[in-house]
Amino acid sequence: MSELRIGLIGGSGLGEALAAQGDGARRHALDNPFGPPSDVIVETTWDGVTIFLLSRHGPGHLLNPSRVPYRANIYALKTLGCTHVLATGAVGSLREEYKPTDLVIVDQIIDRTLKRDGTFFEKAAVHVEFAEPFDPVLRRIVLDAARESGVGGRGSGESSAPSSDPPPPTPDPQFTVHDRGCYVAMEGPAFSTRAESLMHRLWGGDLIGMTAMPEAKLAREAEMGYALIALVTDYDCWRQKPATEQTESKPDSFLLLKEILGNLKTASDNAMTLVRRTVAMMNQRRDELATSPALRALELGIWSDRTRIPADEVDRLRPLWGKYFATPEPAHEPDDGLRGAGRYRHGDVS
Numbered sequence: 001m002s003e004l005r006i007g008l009i010g011g012s013g014l015g016e017a018l019a020a021q022g023d024g025a026r027r028h029a030l031d032n033p034f035g036p037p038s039d040v041i042v043e044t045t046w047d048g049v050t051i052f053l054l055s056r057h058g059p060g061h062l063l064n065p066s067r068v069p070y071r072a073n074i075y076a077l078k079t080l081g082c083t084h085v086l087a088t089g090a091v092g093s094l095r096e097e098y099k100p101t102d103l104v105i106v107d108q109i110i111d112r113t114l115k116r117d118g119t120f121f122e123k124a125a126v127h128v129e130f131a132e133p134f135d136p137v138l139r140r141i142v143l144d145a146a147r148e149s150g151v152g153g154r155g156s157g158e159s160s161a162p163s164s165d166p167p168p169p170t171p172d173p174q175f176t177v178h179d180r181g182c183y184v185a186m187e188g189p190a191f192s193t194r195a196e197s198l199m200h201r202l203w204g205g206d207l208i209g210m211t212a213m214p215e216a217k218l219a220r221e222a223e224m225g226y227a228l229i230a231l232v233t234d235y236d237c238w239r240q241k242p243a244t245e246q247t248e249s250k251p252d253s254f255l256l257l258k259e260i261l262g263n264l265k266t267a268s269d270n271a272m273t274l275v276r277r278t279v280a281m282m283n284q285r286r287d288e289l290a291t292s293p294a295l296r297a298l299e300l301g302i303w304s305d306r307t308r309i310p311a312d313e314v315d316r317l318r319p320l321w322g323k324y325f326a327t328p329e330p331a332h333e334p335d336d337g338l339r340g341a342g343r344y345r346h347g348d349v350s
Contacts, residue, residue: 004084004286005050006279007077007224011057011089011211011231028052028080033316034071034120038063041076047280052080056089056211064189065210066115074218075120079319084138084225084289086278087216088271090264091183091209092191092236094201098178100263103270104230105142107180109133110205111213113187118214120221120320123313124304128220128297135225137292141285142227145278146177175270181206183230185213191256197238208236222320225292229274231267234259298324 025044030037042053054073057063077085091104098104119126184205186192192200192208200208207230219226237256282289298321306325314325 002286003081004282004289005052005081006282007052007054007080007082007085008275008279009054009056009073009085009087009215011087028076030076030079032072032075032079034075035069037073037076038069041080043080046276047283049279049283050081051279052077052082056087056215066113066187066189068211070215070218071117071120074215074222074224075319078222078224082224083295084135084227084282084292085219086138086142086227086229086275087212088229088231088275089209089211090233090260090267091207091230092234092260093232094184094197094205094208094236094238098181098206098232099176100232100234100259101266101270102176102178102232103146103267103274104178104181104207104232105139105146106183106207106212106228106230107132107134107139108182109212109216110182110184110200110203111217113185113213115187116214118217120218120317124302124309126221126298126301126321127303128217128301129293130217130220132293133216133220134227135292135294137289138225138227138282141281141288142229142274142278143177143179145281146274148277148281177274181230183207183209183212183228186210192236194237194240194242197236200236201238207232220294220297223295223297225289225294229271231264231271233263233267 025042028041028043030041037054038058039055044051044053054077056068056073063069074085093099093102182205184200184203184207186196186208188210197208209230212228216226216228234256240255302321302324314322318325
């Protein structure tokens, strides 16, 4: 593809680190129909590619997962011309083999969020396919970047679905990258109860986090390829014994939080290494990225009669779906009583 513009969304641990990578670069303070994004978006260049850096939780990490303006963030990246989004986020592990400081290139998701707006399209019926919630083309490049940069890798051994991804690289002591994992997205901001954690394991979840949804779904609606590098910081609480069974006279009630905070810096450093290598490889494989199915997600997804979608709604969301609508009828045409309602002509999908 001739135009490759990458949005990098940094979560806990990596958001501010990413922002620091763009010192002296152009800064975009944007507003849009869904309000302002989490933070100023920093535009810079890595390896000849235009990059837009966004801290998901905002300056000072003030936005909890339920308050992140996901729609504003994705819409802003789309208006800046982003074609692909590479996101990171801290997660807890629901499996022994996903160890703290490991990275996981997530392939599936279970959505348990309850309070978040999960679509851009409120005045039309728009249905995107989401069987593969993370772009397989971009995921393959991330995995290849892990291999070629010499970091270790392995599969989970408990894949949630068949995969056409290449085999994982040979393990290396630097750090480990898992080639797949099922992410359970919970509302938060409190962490799971032990019963919930055990339930998530029974469901087939490998990881537990709070921010991948609706971010991944909105990126699909915005026709941007999206991949997530999950940073494992802890083992959630499923491995802990109930307080009544703990033998210590004074059980540590902050055990989980200490584990997370203790591993976050190392996991973030590992993720930054992989992100930088992935961007360089994306630049080399632009033609492959042009085949990302997400780039045409709305082609058959707009089910509403387009002539009946309000004209102001078409214009409001034009960066997302404008190419699927003809231009407005010329103002000099005879008034048939419909012009004020914003009548649009059908045309070939461009």
